[in-house]
Amino acid sequence: MSKEERLNSIRSYLTEKFHLPEEQVREMMPNFVVALSSHMEKIETALQSGDRAILGKSGHTMKGALLNLGLFESAEIAKMIELKGKANDESADFQGLVQKLRKTLDVLIS
Amino acid sequence: MKALIVEDEYISRILLSEFLAPFATCDTASNGGEALDILEKAYNDNQRYDLVCIDIMMPVVDGFGVLSGLRRMERERNVAQEKQTTVFMTTALDDAQNIMNAFTLGGCQAYLIKPIFRERLESHVREFLLPH
Numbered sequence: 641m642s643k644e645e646r647l648n649s650i651r652s653y654l655t656e657k658f659h660l661p662e663e664q665v666r667e668m669m670p671n672f673v674v675a676l677s678s679h680m681e682k683i684e685t686a687l688q689s690g691d692r693a694i695l696g697k698s699g700h701t702m703k704g705a706l707l708n709l710g711l712f713e714s715a716e717i718a719k720m721i722e723l724k725g726k727a728n729d730e731s732a733d734f735q736g737l738v739q740k741l742r743k744t745l746d747v748l749i750s
Numbered sequence: 751m752k753a754l755i756v757e758d759e760y761i762s763r764i765l766l767s768e769f770l771a772p773f774a775t776c777d778t779a780s781n782g783g784e785a786l787d788i789l790e791k792a793y794n795d796n797q798r799y800d801l802v803c804i805d806i807m808m809p810v811v812d813g814f815g816v817l818s819g820l821r822r823m824e825r826e827r828n829v830a831q832e833k834q835t836t837v838f839m840t841t842a843l844d845d846a847q848n849i850m851n852a853f854t855l856g857g858c859q860a861y862l863i864k865p866i867f868r869e870r871l872e873s874h875v876r877e878f879l880l881p882h
Contacts, residue, residue: 658868660768668764675760700807704842705761707865 643747647673653710672709677749679705680742683721687738695734696725702741714744751775751879753801754792756785756816757840758808762864766803766840769868773875774801782811786819793823799835801879804858806841806848813839817856836878838862838871 641649647669654665679702686695699721706715717740724732753774757763758781767776777799779785785804792798802820806813817837824834839852842864852858860874 657865658765658769664768671764672761679759697807700842701759704759704805704864707842708761708765710865 641747646748650709650711657710673748676702676705676709676745680745680749683718683738683741686725687734692725692728692734694725696722696727699723699725711744714741717741717744751800752792752797753777753803754779754785754788754799755803755840756782756808756813757803757805759805762805762840762866766866766871769866769871770801770803770875773872773879781809782813782816784810785816786811789816789820789823793827801836801838801875803838803840806839806843806852813841814851814856817852817858821857838874840864840866 650672651662651665651669654660654668655662660668679698683695683698683702686698699718703715703718703722706712706718717737721734721737721741724734724737751774753770753776755763755766755770755776755778757766757778763778763780767778770776777788779788785802789799789802802816804813804816808816811819817839820835820837834857837856837858838860839856839858840862841848844863849861852861859878862870862874
Protein backbone atom coordinates (compact mmCIF):
# COMPACT_ATOMS: atom_id res chain seq x y z
CA MET A 641 0.00 0.00 0.00
CA SER A 642 1.37 3.43 -0.91
CA LYS A 643 1.76 6.27 1.59
CA GLU A 644 -1.26 8.09 0.17
CA GLU A 645 -3.38 4.94 0.42
CA ARG A 646 -2.34 4.45 4.07
CA LEU A 647 -3.10 8.08 4.82
CA ASN A 648 -6.49 7.79 3.13
CA SER A 649 -7.26 4.69 5.16
CA ILE A 650 -6.45 6.54 8.41
CA ARG A 651 -8.44 9.59 7.32
CA SER A 652 -11.46 7.38 6.59
CA TYR A 653 -11.13 5.69 9.97
CA LEU A 654 -10.99 9.01 11.82
CA THR A 655 -13.90 10.40 9.83
CA GLU A 656 -16.11 7.34 10.27
CA LYS A 657 -15.28 6.22 13.78
CA PHE A 658 -14.74 9.59 15.40
CA HIS A 659 -17.19 11.62 13.29
CA LEU A 660 -14.63 14.28 12.55
CA PRO A 661 -15.07 16.48 9.46
CA GLU A 662 -12.88 15.45 6.53
CA GLU A 663 -11.24 18.86 6.30
CA GLN A 664 -10.35 18.80 9.98
CA VAL A 665 -8.88 15.31 9.67
CA ARG A 666 -6.83 16.43 6.68
CA GLU A 667 -5.40 19.28 8.77
CA MET A 668 -4.65 16.99 11.72
CA MET A 669 -2.86 14.29 9.75
CA PRO A 670 0.60 15.86 9.25
CA ASN A 671 1.02 16.36 13.00
CA PHE A 672 -0.28 12.86 13.70
CA VAL A 673 2.35 11.41 11.36
CA VAL A 674 5.04 13.48 13.08
CA ALA A 675 3.82 12.12 16.44
CA LEU A 676 4.03 8.52 15.17
CA SER A 677 7.54 9.16 13.89
CA SER A 678 8.56 10.59 17.25
CA HIS A 679 7.10 7.59 19.10
CA MET A 680 8.99 5.22 16.77
CA GLU A 681 12.26 7.07 17.41
CA LYS A 682 11.71 6.82 21.17
CA ILE A 683 11.18 3.06 20.88
CA GLU A 684 14.35 2.69 18.83
CA THR A 685 16.30 4.82 21.33
CA ALA A 686 14.97 2.67 24.17
CA LEU A 687 16.01 -0.46 22.27
CA GLN A 688 19.54 0.88 21.84
CA SER A 689 19.75 1.77 25.53
CA GLY A 690 18.79 -1.79 26.47
CA ASP A 691 16.39 -0.49 29.13
CA ARG A 692 13.45 -2.89 28.90
CA ALA A 693 11.26 -0.85 31.26
CA ILE A 694 11.57 2.25 29.07
CA LEU A 695 10.99 0.08 26.01
CA GLY A 696 7.78 -1.17 27.63
CA LYS A 697 6.60 2.37 28.35
CA SER A 698 7.45 3.53 24.83
CA GLY A 699 5.57 0.55 23.42
CA HIS A 700 2.56 1.47 25.52
CA THR A 701 2.55 5.07 24.27
CA MET A 702 2.86 3.90 20.68
CA LYS A 703 0.05 1.37 21.15
CA GLY A 704 -2.35 4.10 22.33
CA ALA A 705 -1.51 6.31 19.38
CA LEU A 706 -1.90 3.49 16.85
CA LEU A 707 -5.24 2.36 18.26
CA ASN A 708 -6.55 5.90 17.80
CA LEU A 709 -5.63 5.76 14.13
CA GLY A 710 -7.08 2.30 13.47
CA LEU A 711 -3.62 0.82 12.83
CA PHE A 712 -4.41 -2.40 14.66
CA GLU A 713 -1.70 -4.66 13.18
CA SER A 714 0.99 -2.20 14.28
CA ALA A 715 -0.76 -1.70 17.64
CA GLU A 716 -0.52 -5.46 18.31
CA ILE A 717 3.26 -5.35 17.80
CA ALA A 718 3.53 -2.27 20.02
CA LYS A 719 1.51 -4.12 22.65
CA MET A 720 3.95 -7.05 22.55
CA ILE A 721 6.86 -4.65 23.05
CA GLU A 722 4.93 -3.08 25.94
CA LEU A 723 4.11 -6.37 27.67
CA LYS A 724 7.51 -8.00 27.21
CA GLY A 725 9.27 -4.78 28.22
CA LYS A 726 7.19 -4.37 31.36
CA ALA A 727 7.78 -8.03 32.21
CA ASN A 728 11.55 -7.46 31.75
CA ASP A 729 11.51 -10.52 29.49
CA GLU A 730 15.16 -11.35 28.80
CA SER A 731 14.28 -13.94 26.17
CA ALA A 732 12.17 -11.58 24.05
CA ASP A 733 13.39 -10.64 20.60
CA PHE A 734 12.96 -6.89 21.08
CA GLN A 735 15.11 -6.06 18.08
CA GLY A 736 12.91 -8.23 15.86
CA LEU A 737 9.72 -6.71 17.26
CA VAL A 738 10.96 -3.14 16.83
CA GLN A 739 12.08 -3.87 13.28
CA LYS A 740 8.70 -5.45 12.53
CA LEU A 741 6.91 -2.40 13.94
CA ARG A 742 9.12 -0.06 11.93
CA LYS A 743 8.35 -2.08 8.79
CA THR A 744 4.59 -1.77 9.26
CA LEU A 745 4.92 2.01 9.66
CA ASP A 746 7.78 2.76 7.29
CA VAL A 747 5.61 3.84 4.39
CA LEU A 748 3.90 6.39 6.66
CA ILE A 749 6.77 7.86 8.63
CA SER A 750 9.89 7.49 6.50
CA MET B 751 -18.26 23.50 31.53
CA LYS B 752 -14.50 23.33 32.13
CA ALA B 753 -12.47 20.24 31.30
CA LEU B 754 -8.83 19.31 31.76
CA ILE B 755 -7.29 16.59 29.59
CA VAL B 756 -4.24 14.98 31.15
CA GLU B 757 -2.51 12.97 28.44
CA ASP B 758 1.13 12.64 27.43
CA GLU B 759 0.40 11.26 23.94
CA TYR B 760 -0.23 13.96 21.32
CA ILE B 761 -2.78 12.16 19.12
CA SER B 762 -4.95 11.10 22.06
CA ARG B 763 -4.76 14.60 23.52
CA ILE B 764 -5.92 16.23 20.29
CA LEU B 765 -8.75 13.74 19.70
CA LEU B 766 -10.09 14.04 23.26
CA SER B 767 -10.00 17.84 22.97
CA GLU B 768 -12.01 17.66 19.76
CA PHE B 769 -14.59 15.30 21.25
CA LEU B 770 -15.11 17.47 24.32
CA ALA B 771 -15.09 20.80 22.48
CA PRO B 772 -18.92 20.87 21.98
CA PHE B 773 -19.42 20.45 25.73
CA ALA B 774 -16.55 22.18 27.45
CA THR B 775 -13.72 24.64 27.36
CA CYS B 776 -10.70 22.34 27.37
CA ASP B 777 -7.28 22.79 28.84
CA THR B 778 -4.55 20.19 28.47
CA ALA B 779 -1.62 18.90 30.46
CA SER B 780 1.01 16.60 28.99
CA ASN B 781 2.16 15.01 32.24
CA GLY B 782 0.88 14.37 35.74
CA GLY B 783 3.03 17.00 37.43
CA GLU B 784 1.77 19.72 35.12
CA ALA B 785 -1.79 18.54 35.74
CA LEU B 786 -1.45 18.80 39.52
CA ASP B 787 -0.12 22.35 39.19
CA ILE B 788 -3.05 23.33 36.96
CA LEU B 789 -5.60 21.71 39.29
CA GLU B 790 -4.10 23.39 42.36
CA LYS B 791 -4.15 26.78 40.67
CA ALA B 792 -7.74 26.23 39.51
CA TYR B 793 -8.83 25.48 43.07
CA ASN B 794 -6.92 28.45 44.46
CA ASP B 795 -8.55 30.73 41.86
CA ASN B 796 -11.98 29.24 42.60
CA GLN B 797 -12.18 28.07 38.97
CA ARG B 798 -12.34 24.34 39.51
CA TYR B 799 -12.73 21.88 36.64
CA ASP B 800 -16.02 20.05 36.09
CA LEU B 801 -14.33 17.17 34.28
CA VAL B 802 -10.81 15.80 34.26
CA CYS B 803 -9.81 13.08 31.79
CA ILE B 804 -6.69 11.31 33.00
CA ASP B 805 -4.37 8.91 31.22
CA ILE B 806 -2.67 6.44 33.58
CA MET B 807 0.82 5.78 32.23
CA MET B 808 2.47 9.19 32.13
CA PRO B 809 5.85 10.67 33.01
CA VAL B 810 6.59 12.66 36.19
CA VAL B 811 3.39 11.69 38.02
CA ASP B 812 1.14 8.89 36.76
CA GLY B 813 -2.63 9.05 36.41
CA PHE B 814 -3.31 7.53 39.81
CA GLY B 815 -1.07 10.19 41.34
CA VAL B 816 -3.11 12.90 39.61
CA LEU B 817 -6.40 11.33 40.71
CA SER B 818 -5.33 10.97 44.34
CA GLY B 819 -3.85 14.50 44.27
CA LEU B 820 -7.13 15.91 43.01
CA ARG B 821 -9.14 14.09 45.68
CA ARG B 822 -6.68 15.32 48.32
CA MET B 823 -7.20 18.92 47.17
CA GLU B 824 -10.95 18.39 47.46
CA ARG B 825 -10.65 16.92 50.96
CA GLU B 826 -8.44 19.79 52.09
CA ARG B 827 -11.10 22.24 50.91
CA ASN B 828 -14.02 20.22 52.34
CA VAL B 829 -15.62 19.84 48.92
CA ALA B 830 -18.86 17.87 49.27
CA GLN B 831 -18.87 14.53 47.46
CA GLU B 832 -21.62 15.60 45.05
CA LYS B 833 -19.54 18.63 44.09
CA GLN B 834 -16.34 16.72 43.44
CA THR B 835 -14.80 16.96 39.99
CA THR B 836 -15.94 14.19 37.66
CA VAL B 837 -13.01 12.04 36.55
CA PHE B 838 -12.80 9.78 33.52
CA MET B 839 -9.71 7.61 33.29
CA THR B 840 -8.73 7.45 29.59
CA THR B 841 -6.11 4.80 29.03
CA ALA B 842 -4.85 1.91 26.95
CA LEU B 843 -4.37 -0.17 30.13
CA ASP B 844 -7.15 -2.74 30.08
CA ASP B 845 -6.25 -5.02 32.99
CA ALA B 846 -8.67 -5.64 35.84
CA GLN B 847 -6.32 -4.40 38.57
CA ASN B 848 -5.98 -0.92 37.09
CA ILE B 849 -9.71 -0.68 36.45
CA MET B 850 -10.53 -1.73 40.00
CA ASN B 851 -7.95 0.64 41.51
CA ALA B 852 -9.31 3.57 39.53
CA PHE B 853 -12.80 3.09 40.96
CA THR B 854 -12.07 1.85 44.46
CA LEU B 855 -8.91 3.73 45.41
CA GLY B 856 -9.33 6.85 43.32
CA GLY B 857 -13.05 7.30 42.98
CA CYS B 858 -13.20 7.90 39.25
CA GLN B 859 -16.60 8.00 37.58
CA ALA B 860 -15.67 6.18 34.37
CA TYR B 861 -12.84 4.13 32.90
CA LEU B 862 -12.52 4.42 29.13
CA ILE B 863 -10.15 2.14 27.25
CA LYS B 864 -8.46 3.36 24.06
CA PRO B 865 -9.41 3.67 21.32
CA ILE B 866 -11.99 6.02 22.80
CA PHE B 867 -14.83 6.65 20.41
CA ARG B 868 -16.78 9.88 20.40
CA GLU B 869 -20.12 8.22 21.22
CA ARG B 870 -18.78 6.54 24.35
CA LEU B 871 -17.20 9.70 25.67
CA GLU B 872 -20.31 11.72 24.87
CA SER B 873 -22.60 9.22 26.59
CA HIS B 874 -20.51 9.46 29.76
CA VAL B 875 -20.52 13.26 29.57
CA ARG B 876 -24.31 13.18 29.28
CA GLU B 877 -24.65 10.69 32.13
CA PHE B 878 -22.39 12.43 34.62
CA LEU B 879 -22.28 16.09 33.66
CA LEU B 880 -25.34 17.22 31.75
CA PRO B 881 -28.74 17.73 33.39
CA HIS B 882 -31.10 14.82 32.66
